[in-house]
Amino acid sequence: MAKTQTRPWDAADYLETEEDVVAYLEAAFDDGDPGLIAAALGDIARAKGMTKIAAEAGLGRESLYKALSPDGNPGFATVLKVMRVLGLRLHASAVTEQSR
DSSP: OOOOOOOOOOGGGGOOSHHHHHHHHHHHHHHOOHHHHHHHHHHHHHHHOHHHHHHHHTOOHHHHHHHTSTTOOOOHHHHHHHHHHTTOOOOOOOOOTTTO
């Protein structure tokens, strides 16, 4: 039986446009899993350059990698700083009865 060859897939390789980034992050928020949201922010930060993002947010690169990993637990202030540096804004909208 022939072996199946696989290659690692990295979302950061496909986040090329602002629209890609927004759609990816919105999907993570729609899922509602905090770990997935942190990981999505991490993917976006890696796509844009983690060292640059960390420096502009006033955070250490290693600590930002850890915070934005699937097992990370970033503080809300960290999330807001990273989103600001990425040119993103968090906003609230009403949930309809059907989408609850």
